[in-house]
Amino acid sequence: MPIRVGLFVTCLVDLFRPSVGLAAAKLLEEAGCLVEAPALQTCCGQPAYNSGDRKTAQAIARQVIDLFEGFDHVVAPSGSCAGMLRAHFPELLADDPRYAARAAALAAKSHELIGFLVDILGRERVEASFEGKVTYHDSCSGLRELGVKAQPRRLLRSVEGLELKELPGAEICCGFGGTFCIKYPEISDRLVSEKAEDIEKTGAATLLAGDLGCLLNMAGKLGRRGAKVKARHVAEVLAGMADGPAIGEGSK
Amino acid sequence: MLGSTPLEFKDEAKLALADANLQKALAGMDDTFVAWRASAVERLPEFEALRDAAKGIKDHALANLDFYLERFAGNVEAGGGKVHWCADADAARAAVLAICRRVGARTVTKGKTMIGEEIAINEHLEANGITPVETDLGEYIIQLRHETPSHLIAPAIHLTVEQVGETFREAHRDLDPQRPLVDPGDMLTEARVKLRKSFLAADVGITGANFLIAETGSTVIVTNEGNGDLTQILPRVHIVIASIEKIVPTLNDASTILRVLARSATGQEMSVYTTFSTGPRRPGDLDGPEEFHVVLLDNGRTALLGTEFADMLRCIRCGACLDHCPVYQKVGGHAYGWVYSGPMGAVLTPGLIGIEKATPLPNASTFCGRCESVCPMRIPLPKMLRHWREREFERHLTPSRYRAGMALWGFLARHPRLYRLGSGLAGRFLGALGRRRGAFRSLPLAGGWTAYRDMPAPEGPSFQQLWAKRRR
Numbered sequence: 268m269p270i271r272v273g274l275f276v277t278c279l280v281d282l283f284r285p286s287v288g289l290a291a292a293k294l295l296e297e298a299g300c301l302v303e304a305p306a307l308q309t310c311c312g313q314p315a316y317n318s319g320d321r322k323t324a325q326a327i328a329r330q331v332i333d334l335f336e337g338f339d340h341v342v343a344p345s346g347s348c349a350g351m352l353r354a355h356f357p358e359l360l361a362d363d364p365r366y367a368a369r370a371a372a373l374a375a376k377s378h379e380l381i382g383f384l385v386d387i388l389g390r391e392r393v394e395a396s397f398e399g400k401v402t403y404h405d406s407c408s409g410l411r412e413l414g415v416k417a418q419p420r421r422l423l424r425s426v427e428g429l430e431l432k433e434l435p436g437a438e439i440c441c442g443f444g445g446t447f448c449i450k451y452p453e454i455s456d457r458l459v460s461e462k463a464e465d466i467e468k469t470g471a472a473t474l475l476a477g478d479l480g481c482l483l484n485m486a487g488k489l490g491r492r493g494a495k496v497k498a499r500h501v502a503e504v505l506a507g508m509a510d511g512p513a514i515g516e517g518s519k
Numbered sequence: 520m521l522g523s524t525p526l527e528f529k530d531e532a533k534l535a536l537a538d539a540n541l542q543k544a545l546a547g548m549d550d551t552f553v554a555w556r557a558s559a560v561e562r563l564p565e566f567e568a569l570r571d572a573a574k575g576i577k578d579h580a581l582a583n584l585d586f587y588l589e590r591f592a593g594n595v596e597a598g599g600g601k602v603h604w605c606a607d608a609d610a611a612r613a614a615v616l617a618i619c620r621r622v623g624a625r626t627v628t629k630g631k632t633m634i635g636e637e638i639a640i641n642e643h644l645e646a647n648g649i650t651p652v653e654t655d656l657g658e659y660i661i662q663l664r665h666e667t668p669s670h671l672i673a674p675a676i677h678l679t680v681e682q683v684g685e686t687f688r689e690a691h692r693d694l695d696p697q698r699p700l701v702d703p704g705d706m707l708t709e710a711r712v713k714l715r716k717s718f719l720a721a722d723v724g725i726t727g728a729n730f731l732i733a734e735t736g737s738t739v740i741v742t743n744e745g746n747g748d749l750t751q752i753l754p755r756v757h758i759v760i761a762s763i764e765k766i767v768p769t770l771n772d773a774s775t776i777l778r779v780l781a782r783s784a785t786g787q788e789m790s791v792y793t794t795f796s797t798g799p800r801r802p803g804d805l806d807g808p809e810e811f812h813v814v815l816l817d818n819g820r821t822a823l824l825g826t827e828f829a830d831m832l833r834c835i836r837c838g839a840c841l842d843h844c845p846v847y848q849k850v851g852g853h854a855y856g857w858v859y860s861g862p863m864g865a866v867l868t869p870g871l872i873g874i875e876k877a878t879p880l881p882n883a884s885t886f887c888g889r890c891e892s893v894c895p896m897r898i899p900l901p902k903m904l905r906h907w908r909e910r911e912f913e914r915h916l917t918p919s920r921y922r923a924g925m926a927l928w929g930f931l932a933r934h935p936r937l938y939r940l941g942s943g944l945a946g947r948f949l950g951a952l953g954r955r956r957g958a959f960r961s962l963p964l965a966g967g968w969t970a971y972r973d974m975p976a977p978e979g980p981s982f983q984q985l986w987a988k989r990r991r
Contacts, residue, residue: 276982276983278942280982281942281981281983282942282945282946282981283946283975283978284977285946285978285980285982285984285986288982288986289982289985289986292986304982306935306983307939309931309932309933309935309939310932312932314925314928315928315929315932316905317886317905317908318908318917318921318925319908319909319910319911319912319913319917320909320912320925320929321909321912323925323929323932326933327929327932327933330933358902407886407887407888407889408886408888411887411891411892412888436549439549439845439889440845440885440887440889442845442885443885444885444886445886446921447882447885447886448968449967449968450882450967451529451532451882452967452970452971453532453536454532454849455885455971456971457536457849458885459972460971483974483975484972486958486973486975487958487973487974488971488973490958490972490975491960491971491972491973512957514975515957515976516957516958517955517957518954518955
C-alpha cells in the first residue's frame with residue numbers, strides 16, 4: 268500500500284507560486300507516495316492566530332482537521348504552516364472535547380516537505396540537476412519549531428551541478444514575520460535589507476529557502492535593490508522544476 | 520528617546536533606525552553577546568539539563584511563593600535585618616525614603632537594580648534632597664547623561680565609545696583633559712577616580728538582588744566590576760530592593776541557576792563577583808552595614824500568577840532574549856518606552872502597566888522564536904506575546920482597519936468555495952498584470968509592503984486550478 272499524503276498546499280503557494288505545489292507533489296510521488304491535494308483547503312489560520320483572533324483560528328483549524336485527518340501524512344511545502352499544524356493546533360483546540368484528540372493526532376502526522384522526505388521517507392538523494400552557485404536561508408519556524416536544517420542541505424548535495432555557498436546569518440529572521448512586515452514596515456525593511464546584503468555578498472546566483480512568505484519578502488527586496496540574485500523555493504530545484512521564471516522574475 | 524511611552528513604540532523605532540550613533544553602538548551584537556553565549560553553552564555539555572533544572576526550581580518556588588517569601592522574611596529578621604512588604608512602586612519608594620531620612624542620608628550609592636528603575640527611586644530621592652550615585656559603570660554613564668538603561672545587563676549599550684568619552688570629558692572637568700578615553704578600560708579608570716569619593720561619602724547603599732534565598736534569608740548579586748560590594752559594605756545602611764519572584768528555596772538552587780545565568784548573559788562561566796548578603800554586621804564581623812533592609816516589591820506580579828503569563832515570573836534578567844532578538848538589535852531598548860525591553864519587556868510591560876498602555880509591544884515580534892530558543896528559564900516568549908495579542912483583539916485594541924482586513928480574510932478562509940474562486944481570480948488577474956515584469960513596484964492596499972520592496976507577481980492560475988487540470 269502506498270503512503271497516502273494529503274498535500275497542504277498553503278495559501279501563498281496556491282495564489283503566488285503553484286509551481287512549488289507541483290514540485291512538492293512530484294517529489295512525494297517520486298518517493299512512492301499517493302498525493303492528494305483536497306480542493307477545499309484554504310489556509311492554516313496563522314494570520315488569525317498571530318493576530319489574536321483565536322476563534323477564527325480555531326474554526327480554521329477544525330476545518331483543516333476535517334479535511335486532512337484521513338490521510339496517512341499531511342505535508343506542506345512550508346515550515347511555517349507545517350509548524351502551525353504540528354505545534355499549534357493541539358494547543359489551540361486543547362479545550363475542545365470534539366477536536367482535542369483529533370488535533371493531536373493530526374499534529375503527529377503533519378510535516379514540512381523536506382523534513383518529511385528525509386526523516387520519514389528516508390530519502391538521501393534526488394534525481395535533479397541545477398547549474399550554479401546557490402545559497403540557503405533557514406526560515407525560522409521550520410528551523411526552530413521543526414528542526415529543519417540538515418535535511419534540505421543533504422538533498423541539495425545530490426543535485427548535479429549545484430554548489431551550495433552557506434549564507435552567513437542564515438538562521439536570522441528575514442523580517443517577514445507574517446503581518447509584522449505590515450505592522451512595522453520600517454523595522455521589517457531594515458531586517459530584509461541586511462538579509463539581502465548578506466545574500467548578495469555570498470556571490471550566489473540563486474537564493475533558496477523552504478517558505479514562500481520569507482521568499483516573497485527576500486525576492487521583493489532583492490528585486491527592489493536591482494540585485495541579480497534569483498529566488499526559488501528549494502522544492503523547485505530538488506524536483507528539477509526550476510527552469511521557469513524565478514520568484515518575481517518577468518517572463519521574456 | 521527619553522520620556523516616551525510604549526504607545527509611541529512605532530515612532531520611536533523609526534527614530535532609532537535613523538540614529539547613526541545608535542545603529543553603530545548596536546551593530547555586531549551577533550558577534551559579541553550572541554557568540555559569547557554560544558561558545559559558553561558549547562563548553563558545557565549539561566547546559567540543556569541545567570536549563571530544565573533551573574526552570575523546575577523557579578516553577579516550584581512560584582507555586583509556593585507565599586511559603587518561601589515568609590520563610591525568607593523570617594530568616595532576614597532572625598538575622599537582625601528588616602523586611603518591608605511593598606504592594607506597589609509608591610510603597611517601595613516611601614519605604615526607601617523613610618529609611619534614608621531616619622539615618623539622615625545625604626548621599627546614596629547604588630548598585631545596578633532594575634527594580635530601582637521600575638520604582639524610579641533616583642528621581643524620588645533627588646526630589647527629596649538626597650543624591651543617588653550609580654556605581655555600575657554603565658549606569659554611571661547614563662546617569663551623567665540623564666538617560667535610562669537600554670538593556671538589562673548592559674545599560675549603556677546604546678552608546679558608542681566616542682559618546683561615552685565626550686560625556687566624561689564634559690562631566691569630569693576637574694580631571695586632566697589630555698587623558699586618553701579610548702577603550703572601556705580607560706572609562707572604568709576614569710569613573711573609579713570619581714566614584715571612590717562617593718563610596719566613602721555614602722550613608723546608604725542600595726542594591727538589587729538576583730536571588731533571594733529562603734533558607735538563609737540571604738540576598739545575592741552578581742557583578743563584574745566589584746562596585747556592588749563597595750556599595751553594600753561601606754555605607755552604614757544597606758537597602759536591597761527586589762521583586763518577589765527573585766525567591767529561590769535554597770543556596771543549592773541559587774547555585775544551579777547561577778550556572779545558566781552568566782553563561783546566558785555574557786558567556787562567562789560565572790560573573791566576576793557573586794556576593795551573598797545575610798543580615799547586618801554581627802559582633803566580631805570585620806565589615807558590613809549596621810542596618811540591613813530588604814524592600815520586597817510586588818507591583819503587579821502576584822496578579823500574573825495563575826494566568827497565561829505566569830511563566831514570565833521565571834525570568835532571571837539575563838538579557839539573552841534581547842541580544843538574540845532581531846527587533847531589539849535594530850531599535851535598541853529605549854524605543855520600548857518603559858523599564859524593560861526586547862521580548863521579555865514586550866511580555867512583562869503589559870503585565871505590569873496594563874495592556875492598554877503597551878499595545879504596540881506584543882506586536883513588535885516576527886515570532887522568529889530565537890528568544891525562546893535561548894531563554895535559560897525556557898520561558899515561551901512568543902506564545903505569551905500571542906496571548907497579549909489575543910487580549911488586544913478581545914478588547915478591540917487592535918487598529919480597526921487591520922481588524923476589518925483580517926475579518927474579510929477570515930471569512931474567506933472559512934468559506935472554501937468562495938476562497939477558491941477568489942484566489943483563482945486574484946491569481947489570474949494579478950498574474951496577467953504582472954507577468955512581463957514579474958513583480959509590482961506598487962500595489963493598492965499593499966503600500967506597507969511595496970514602499971520598501973517589490974511584490975512578486977503570482978504565476979497566474981492558482982495551484983488548485985492547475986491541479987484540477989492535471990487530474991482530468
